[in-house]
Amino acid sequence: MQAEGIIKELVLLDGKPTARIQCDPALIPAPGQYLLAYADGSDSPPALRSSVLADSVFSSKILIDGFLAAPPMPISWMIGAHLHLRGPLGHGFILPSNAHRVALIAFNESPIRLLALLDTALKQEASVVLVCQTPPDDLPLQIEVQPTSALMDVCDWADYIAVDAVRESLPELRKMLGRGNLFIVKNEAQILIRTPMPCGALAECGVCAIETRHGQLLACKDGPVFDLKDLLSS
Ligand code: FES
Structure with missing residues (x-):
């Protein structure tokens, strides 16, 4: 869908x-x-605006009439500005309705994009642990925060894991959670891979390619949320 x-x-x-x-509520991106x-x-020609020079925008909180965008925000955006929007695009997180122990893991990253899952998790009365380096302000009191050093224990505890990581950190993540340690992701686990997605699957530019155990996939169209095990064992 395209709209303002x-x-x-x-x-x-x-x-x-x-x-x-x-x-329009139909445009609101679900978590991930x-x-x-x-x-x-924008100075860019109309033909380019819809693809190459557009910014990828994720939600950090879904509202009735829109959403709170996750930073960073383009510096040119001002209050009252009209935005041309295309989406929602890609595959987001799917929080199982029977998940009662939810781990949100921001791997060397801000946890802001993962917070879009909070409302659903709390509505189904799940316990939520957030693993991150620096917890955001105004976190609901019932959310437990743990440092990255507690990653293994939290993964062992959770029955659903959502991770946010940049593509460059995948080798480190594989070392920590992959292969020999696959037991720690025995339950449902998904990962949001963040990487530039300039064409949003319009031009198949390949900039967002990710190696998985199913071969090379595109974050813009096959993700940006993937099954964590598919990426750990590629
Ligand atoms: S952003 Fe161009 S193929 Fe993914």
Whole structure:
């Protein structure tokens, strides 16, 4: 779907500026999905705006009439700006309805994109542990925060794991969780891989390619959320 959105408010999340975007509910990206967005007034030619120069935008909180975008926000975005949006794109997280012990793991990253799962997890009365280096402000009191050093124990405890990591950190993650240690991801586990996705699957540019045990896949179209085991054992 393509439609307009509007920046209604600028807020700080995790110490970084971002936007509350009002848009058609059908455009709101589910946790882990993304939109391609560019603001009115861009100098780029219309043919390029819808693909190469658009920004990938994830949600950190879903609202009735839009969503709170996860930082970073393009510096040119201002309050009141009209955005051209395309999406929602890609595959997001699927939190099983019977998950009662949920681990959100921000691997060397901000946990902000994972927080979009919180409302659903708390609604189904799951216990939630957030593993990250620096916890965000205003985290609900019932969320337990653990440091990265507790990763193994948390993975062993959880019956659903959601990870956020950049593509470059996959070798380190494989070393920690993969192969010989596959037992620690015995339950449902998914990973959001963040990498540039300039064409959003329109041009098959290949910039977002990821090696998996099923061969090379594209984050923009086959992800950006993948089954964690498919990536650990590639
Ligand atoms: S961003 Fe172009 S193929 Fe994925």
